Amino acid sequence: MKEPLEVFSDYLSRKNLKMTPQRRLILDIFLREKGHLASEDLYTIVKRFDKSIGQATVYRTLKLLSESGLAKEVKFGDGVTRYEQKYGNSHHDHIICEECGKALSVVDEKIEELQERLAEEHGFVLTGHEMYLYGLCADCRRKKGGH
Structure with a gap:
């Protein structure tokens, strides 16, 4: 490389x-x-x-x-x-806090397999994808009094 x-x-x-x-x-x-x-x-x-x-x-x-x-x-x-x-780094998805903007890079093989299977079921071959999950991080939930 x-x-x-x-x-x-x-x-x-x-x-x-x-x-x-x-x-x-x-x-x-x-x-x-x-x-x-x-x-x-x-x-x-x-x-x-x-x-x-x-x-x-x-x-x-x-x-x-x-x-x-x-x-x-x-x-x-x-x-x-x-x-x-990007170069030398493997694919990953992101979890983003809607309150503070914290963004984490995450990898889950089960999700990757499901995405591949879903594409295949619809006659697609994936050439790439991006997944963003939005929510509230633990710190922001604490600040709001949530769990």
């Missing part, structure tokens, strides 16, 4: 784009951070290392990372596009 830097460099070359120091820094920071990052979140971190990098550069680089297969856009229903690391 290629290293992410090589994957991104190869992708940029195919698009006749250069691996600039700004893109390299954004890539390095994105790969270091865990979780689901909005472009604004990544921009805030990048600014600590290089104040000359603009928000548009971060946004465009995230798009390139997504197109190259290193990142994946995720949308949790709140109008914010976030990005998570």
